[in-house]
Amino acid sequence: MPTLCELSVGQQARVLDLVGEDAIAVRLMEMGLIEGTDVSYLGAAPLGDPLEFAVRGYRLSLRRSEADRVQVELLPVAP
Amino acid sequence: MSVAAPVRTLKVACIGNPNTGKSTLFSALTGIHTRIGNFPGVTVEKKIGWFEQSRQRVQLIDLPGTYSLSPRTLDEMVSVDVLLGQQADVGAIDAVLCITDASNLERHLYVVSQVLDLGLPVVLVLNMWDVASERGVTIDVAALERRLGIPVIPCEAHRKQNLVAIKEAVIKCVDQPVKQQLPLFPEAFYQEAQQLRQEFGGEVRPRYLFERLLLDPGGFIEHQFEKESGASLATAVAAARERLKQAGIRVPSIEAKLRYAWARDTLAGVVTAPTTNVQTASDRIDRWLTHRFVGVGIFCVIMFAVFQAIYTGATPLMDLIESVQGWLGDHIAVWVSPGPLQSLLVDGVVAGVGGVVVFLPQIVLLFLFIALLEDCGYMARAAFLMDKLMTKVGLSGKSFVPLMSSFACAIPGIMATRVIENRRDRMTTILVAPLMSCSARLPVYVLMIGAFIPSVFLWGWLPLQGTVLFCMTFFGAVVAIPVAWLLKQTLFRGETPPFVMELPSYKWPSPGIVFHRVYDRAKSFLLRAGTLIFATNILIWALSYFPGDHTQELALREVVETAPTDEAVAALNAESERLLAESYLGRSGKLIEPLVRPLGWDWKIGVGVIASFPAREVIVATLGTIYSLGSDVDENSDGLKSAMQSATWPDGQPIYTVPVAISIMVFFALCAQCAATLMVIARESSHWGWAVFTFVYMTGLAYFGAWLTVQVGTALSG
Numbered sequence: 001m002p003t004l005c006e007l008s009v010g011q012q013a014r015v016l017d018l019v020g021e022d023a024i025a026v027r028l029m030e031m032g033l034i035e036g037t038d039v040s041y042l043g044a045a046p047l048g049d050p051l052e053f054a055v056r057g058y059r060l061s062l063r064r065s066e067a068d069r070v071q072v073e074l075l076p077v078a079p
Numbered sequence: 080m081s082v083a084a085p086v087r088t089l090k091v092a093c094i095g096n097p098n099t100g101k102s103t104l105f106s107a108l109t110g111i112h113t114r115i116g117n118f119p120g121v122t123v124e125k126k127i128g129w130f131e132q133s134r135q136r137v138q139l140i141d142l143p144g145t146y147s148l149s150p151r152t153l154d155e156m157v158s159v160d161v162l163l164g165q166q167a168d169v170g171a172i173d174a175v176l177c178i179t180d181a182s183n184l185e186r187h188l189y190v191v192s193q194v195l196d197l198g199l200p201v202v203l204v205l206n207m208w209d210v211a212s213e214r215g216v217t218i219d220v221a222a223l224e225r226r227l228g229i230p231v232i233p234c235e236a237h238r239k240q241n242l243v244a245i246k247e248a249v250i251k252c253v254d255q256p257v258k259q260q261l262p263l264f265p266e267a268f269y270q271e272a273q274q275l276r277q278e279f280g281g282e283v284r285p286r287y288l289f290e291r292l293l294l295d296p297g298g299f300i301e302h303q304f305e306k307e308s309g310a311s312l313a314t315a316v317a318a319a320r321e322r323l324k325q326a327g328i329r330v331p332s333i334e335a336k337l338r339y340a341w342a343r344d345t346l347a348g349v350v351t352a353p354t355t356n357v358q359t360a361s362d363r364i365d366r367w368l369t370h371r372f373v374g375v376g377i378f379c380v381i382m383f384a385v386f387q388a389i390y391t392g393a394t395p396l397m398d399l400i401e402s403v404q405g406w407l408g409d410h411i412a413v414w415v416s417p418g419p420l421q422s423l424l425v426d427g428v429v430a431g432v433g434g435v436v437v438f439l440p441q442i443v444l445l446f447l448f449i450a451l452l453e454d455c456g457y458m459a460r461a462a463f464l465m466d467k468l469m470t471k472v473g474l475s476g477k478s479f480v481p482l483m484s485s486f487a488c489a490i491p492g493i494m495a496t497r498v499i500e501n502r503r504d505r506m507t508t509i510l511v512a513p514l515m516s517c518s519a520r521l522p523v524y525v526l527m528i529g530a531f532i533p534s535v536f537l538w539g540w541l542p543l544q545g546t547v548l549f550c551m552t553f554f555g556a557v558v559a560i561p562v563a564w565l566l567k568q569t570l571f572r573g574e575t576p577p578f579v580m581e582l583p584s585y586k587w588p589s590p591g592i593v594f595h596r597v598y599d600r601a602k603s604f605l606l607r608a609g610t611l612i613f614a615t616n617i618l619i620w621a622l623s624y625f626p627g628d629h630t631q632e633l634a635l636r637e638v639v640e641t642a643p644t645d646e647a648v649a650a651l652n653a654e655s656e657r658l659l660a661e662s663y664l665g666r667s668g669k670l671i672e673p674l675v676r677p678l679g680w681d682w683k684i685g686v687g688v689i690a691s692f693p694a695r696e697v698i699v700a701t702l703g704t705i706y707s708l709g710s711d712v713d714e715n716s717d718g719l720k721s722a723m724q725s726a727t728w729p730d731g732q733p734i735y736t737v738p739v740a741i742s743i744m745v746f747f748a749l750c751a752q753c754a755a756t757l758m759v760i761a762r763e764s765s766h767w768g769w770a771v772f773t774f775v776y777m778t779g780l781a782y783f784g785a786w787l788t789v790q791v792g793t794a795l796s797g
Contacts, residue, residue: 021331023151023297024577029335030147031579032186046371047467050476050578057183057352059365059582061463063470066577 002074004053004067007041013072014038020069032056033070088129088136090170091249092161094194095178096187097144098456098583100206104178104236105141106595108245115599119168119765123157124497132246139176140169146186148193149291149334150299154502162197163285173253174200176245181211181218181233184350188342189335195260197287200252201229204245208233210584215353222349228258237589263337267326268293271319278315279308293319294334361456361584368460378464381457382483385448389441389487396440404433417633422624423617431616434693435609438490438755443601445484445491450596452480454588458498459580466578472560473567475499475578478508485515486556489756493763494600503571509763510773511563513756514555516748522696522714523747524551530720531740547741555748558780604759611761615754616693619664623690627658652708659704664690678746678782679739679789681728688746693754695747738792742785750781 007013015037018025032055033039042052042059050063095101106113109128118125126141142158150156157166164171175194179187184205194201205211205218224231230248234241262269269290276289292300293316305313320330368374408425415421452458458480466476477499485492492512499505525548532544635651659665668686675685683705691698699719703712706722726734751757751774761770 018332021296023295023574024579026149026295026298026331026335027146027577027579029332030149030189031581032189032335032339034332034335034339043369045369045463045467046375047464049467049470050463052369052463052582056186058186059584061459061578061580061582063466063578065575066579 001071004039004041004051004062004070004072005064007072007074009041009043012038012040012075014075015070015072017071018069019071024066025069028062028066028070031060038075039070039072086135088138089173089250089253090138090140091174091176092140092142092172093176093178094142094158094162094190095144095204095206096146096180096190096581098581099144099178099180099187100236101141101144101178102595103589103592104204104206104234104245105139106591107236107239107242109139113599115603118157118166123154125168130246132243132250135250137246137249140172145190147190149295151295151297152299152502154500156299156303159288159291162194162199163287165285172199174202174249176202176204176249178204178206181205181208182214182216184218185339185342185346188345189338192263192338192341195227195229196263196290198257198260200255200257202245202248202252203227203229203231205231205233206236208240209235209238210586214359217351219349223345226345226349228260237591263341264290264333265326265328268323268328268333271323275312275315275319279304279312292316293323294331296320296331359584361586364585365460365582368457369463374460374464378461381452382461382480385445385452386483386487388448389444389484389491393440393444393487397437400433400437400440404429417636419624419629422629423620426624427617427620430620431613434616435605435612435755438488438604439601441488442491442494442604443597445487445495446597446600447593449480449484449495450593451588453498453596454586454592456583456585459582462580463582472563473575474504474507474563475501475576478504481508482512482515482559485512485517486552488517488519489513489515489753490604490759491600493756493759494604496763501576503567503573504576506764506769507563507566507571509760510566510769510776511559513751513753513760513773513777514559514562514749516552516555517753519695519753520551520747522699524548524744526699526702526714526719527740527744529715530723531735531737551744551748554745558749558784562776562780603762611758612693612755615758619690619693621663622667623659623662623664625663627661629658632658652704655704655710656706659686659701677789678742678785679734679736679793680743681726681734683726684734684743688750688752691752695750695752698747698752736793736796738789738796741792742788745788746781746785748781749777749784751777 001016002013004013015033015035017035018028018033037055039053039055042054044051045061050061051067053060053062053067093101093105105126105128109130112130113126113128116125116127123143127138128141129136129138131137140161142161143154145155145158148159148162150159160166161169162172162175175197177191177194179191191201191203203223205220211218218233220231220233230252232241232244232248234245272286272289272293275292276284276286280289288300288304291298292304295301301313301316323330323333368377408429411424411429412421415424449458452461461480462476464476465479469476469478478496481492481495481499483492484495489512492515493509496505496508496512499508528544528547532547535543537543537546632651632654635647635654639647639651665682665686667689669682671685671689672682675682675688683702686705687698687701690701699712699714700710702723703716703719704710706719706726708716708718708722712719723735724733728734757770757774760773761767764770
């Protein structure tokens, strides 16, 4: 299953599930990354990590290791 | 007839996500009536203010910005304790002021929903109303009020709009019955929480804590309760979670699901937002500021400007403070007859106050920049850009700016670590910050390099003196890398904290907030660290003044003032040297001589090291006195340089060889000879132990480094 790590810039995806039940998973959920949430990938920091996403109308930065826990389905590119 | 009844002060807690303008609103509501301290035992800032409205006094307690009330650490537990009325130094809370961002209400309602569970009267503020309107978001406030059953007030805190309405609502809501919120979780969940409470808490522990206990695997409450109630609690909690899971209630994801669903339902039909994702001005700016090349370039320019401002920009102000100090000292010398009192006032009190105030320009300038960058939203981008680099030593991007600032001065740098929420990261940053080469080391380097490093060119083009200065400047930072790594592996070991960070929209910084932040920091430095720095300066003065008999010195000084002949000056300087050598300070220098001998140092350097405990640069003046040149030499003084060059051991060997000179520089690069830094570490970490720890580890490192330098240097040159 693809994760948030594997999106290309500008691509949209919908959250399916989160791996793990630890504090980091809780934190990701609190920030609004729950099943059914739409996320789009805006780009990476110059050194390749962390990544920037648009979710629920705000900008969120995640490290690759955290983004990799968010399993998604890719959404078709808007016409 | 009404008698003015003694009205009780209402206590109201302010809570909300970060970047909601919570501080702006807090300042707008309380004005100048604020007090900043620390909650006992933690590194959380305690900001309390008050206002009066309709003859009712209200005390506001500002809680740290948070996305959620589920505590993971002791620091985060403070907010929960305050809200539950369990924080002893705050007491019971009468109401909660929830501050949200109107332009992004859905996510902000998450923490609001947790606060509503507490059953306290709540007032909801929709801040940044103007931003919401600009983005085409409309909110039916009356409908939202009806749905939530609490007062909802739109607000633009930076324009001081609707403040009276907020104050009135806070006072009114306390007397209104609290509307019972519909239970959010399935009945089974509450039953399990209740059962745990009966088994392990009784009535002493609030019901809320047991709900959190169930919901937060690995959270702070679980750890704390397990410590108090033992393994039986862990088993019971695990069993309860398992039963809930069987019933289709999966912890912890159930909470986020239910609360976000609640937020969506609450806002359905109340909020309308444009469906298409419009690219805001903030997004356009961000495209450049986080750009692979342009973004990094702009970042370097901004950091260079900040660094220059605190390194160079503060110099005229610091010079001014020093000249005022000199002027005051001269005047006191005229008014007060020479003797211990004059010396105490001039060399102790005035120099001590000066030694505190001299840090203010750097603190003010750094916090001016930090407040501007933070308030406009750039600070989060700086952390974003630098994160990857900082993870190499186990820290996060948030440590970059504090560490960079420490190159100018560790004191504002350490104070700037408050942006780092994770305690382990913050403590590591605080403990390595004094290793960065601050401006106080420069006089030591300049003196040693000028006197002992030959002014030649390596390979015909590279100036040796400049190269050594460059190496010394970055030496501490290089040593800091393994130190930080080691601290993260040992004392501050733990799982990597998440870098889940909001990148807030850019906005114009508000002058009021910037002013408040700079003022708060300057004030807290002066009041809380300043007094202790002052006391240390007085102590060192006393050690260098007593127990000698200064009558001879006074007589000689009078002679110099009437007829400043070379012989008279030499006699005075010789007498000052004798007094210093015989003072408690001089005696302790001789006492530690066996300790510094392995470094190739004599007792005079030992005295210099002890005397420079309040501040590194003091060693220059101390060496001046001890080499009979008077204390008003500076690091460029040729007299001091030649005195050091010609200083010899009793057997005629020179004391200062090149390895010894370098070992002194290495020592000062790594040592914690700065009372002010140690005081600030004690304040910021809320514990004296960390200041002692820093002093011990840095002095140990400095001693070892100096010893190694001498050994290797002597072996190479011998």
